[in-house]
Amino acid sequence: DxxxxxxPKYLVTQMGNDKSIKCEQNLGHDTMYWYKQDxxxxxxxxxxxxxxxxxxxxxxxxRFSPKSPDKAHLNLHINSLELGDSAVYFCATSHGTDNQPQxxxxxxxxxxx
Amino acid sequence: GDSVTQMEGPVTLSExxxxxxxxxxxxxxxxxxxxxxxxxxxxxxxxLKATKADDKGSNKGFEATYRKExxxxxxxxGSVQVSDSAVYFCALDHQGGSEKLVFGKGTKLTVNP
Numbered sequence: 586d587x588x589x590x591x592x593p594k595y596l597v598t599q600m601g602n603d604k605s606i607k608c609e610q611n612l613g614h615d616t617m618y619w620y621k622q623d624x625x626x627x628x629x630x631x632x633x634x635x636x637x638x639x640x641x642x643x644x645x646x647x648r649f650s651p652k653s654p655d656k657a658h659l660n661l662h663i664n665s666l667e668l669g670d671s672a673v674y675f676c677a678t679s680h681g682t683d684n685q686p687q688x689x690x691x692x693x694x695x696x697x698x
Numbered sequence: 699g700d701s702v703t704q705m706e707g708p709v710t711l712s713e714x715x716x717x718x719x720x721x722x723x724x725x726x727x728x729x730x731x732x733x734x735x736x737x738x739x740x741x742x743x744x745x746l747k748a749t750k751a752d753d754k755g756s757n758k759g760f761e762a763t764y765r766k767e768x769x770x771x772x773x774x775x776g777s778v779q780v781s782d783s784a785v786y787f788c789a790l791d792h793q794g795g796s797e798k799l800v801f802g803k804g805t806k807l808t809v810n811p
Contacts, residue, residue, distance in 0.1 A: 589741075618799075626785055628742075628801040641798055675741055686732060687799060689741035 588612050591676050591690040598666060599698050605662045606693045608676030616640075617659035618677040618687065619651060628675070634659055663695075671697045700725040704788045704802035711778055711809050719773040719805045721762075721788035729790040731755075731764055731771040732799070736785045745773075745786070778809045 589610045598604055610617065618641075619631040633641035637653040648664045663670060673694050677687040705720040723731065730749045734742040746755030751766035760775045771788060788802040 626736075626804040626806070628787065628804070630798055630800075633798065677742075686744040686747060687742075689734075689743070691739075691741045 587690075589676055589678055589688050589690040591674075591693050593693060594691065595694050595696075597696045597698065600666055600668060602666050603662070603664045604666060604695070605660055606674055606676075606695070607658070607660045608690060609658050610676075610678045610688075611657065612678055612688060614678040614680055614688070615656065616679050617653065618679075619659065619661050620675040620677060620689075622673040622675060622692070624672070632659075632661075666695075666697050668697050671695060700729065700790060700792050700800045702788050702790055702800055702802035704786075704805055706803075707785075707805040707807070709805060709807045711807070713780055713809055713811050714777045715809075717773070717775040717778045717782075717807070719786055719788075719807070721771045721773065721802060723769050723771065723788075723790050725769075725790055725792070725800075728766075729792060731762070732789045732791065733760070733762055733771070733773050734787040734789060734801075736787065736804070738784070742787065778807070780809045780811055783807055783809045 616635045618633045622628045631645045632651045634653045650662045653659045673692040675692045676690040679685045679687040701724045732747045733745040735745045746757040748755040748764035754763045762773045785804045785806045787804045789799045792798040
């Protein structure tokens with residue numbers, strides 16, 4: 586069983602569309618994250634949720650809205666997609682305490698035409 | 699704010715060569731330090747970590763020592779293999795309850811047979 590699974594793996598869509606990326610974890614972790622990796626491989630945190638509550642929001646445009654229906658899921662909805670949103674988006678989870686490593690999904694490659 | 703600086707890549711080595719990837723950090727407090735590895739087409743995997751000064755993290759022949767005096771966490775391996783080809787990320791765990799990982803820009807390593 587995959588510990589952190591993201592769907593879809595690839596997403597190709599047009600500018601202006603609305604899309605969602607889903608993340609599910611079976612590790613029993615309390616904290617889930619979304620990261621964005623740009624074309625130069627630079628990784629930056631976008632959001633983190635702890636027990637379904639938002640705890641980090643890193644100056645992300647409000648077109649991006651995370652939703653955590655339960656502790657095992659953190660979905661990312663993006664409205665009005667722009668060219669600059671093209672990137673690989675990674676979901677990650679952790680126990681949520683200091684020093685604990687984060688476990689990453691395989692990423693969703695979003696391409697905006 | 700907290701930041702991580704790692705050596706620019708790409709790095710190309712022959713099999714069995716010695717590897718060093720430099721990483722220095724700026725942080726308030728005493729962060730935990732991590733090396734993550736990203737193989738082609740995959741998410742990030744924890745390679746090793748160190749949680750306090752002078753700790754040495756090690757895994758799969760890789761090592762890194764937490765040096766508070768030089769604020770460094772350089773990654774080393776005595777003899778690299780073709781299968782070590784990947785992108786390596788140095789990261790710190792921002793202390794104080796936000797559990798936010800701050801990543802360096804990544805270093806791409808290619809090992810030739």
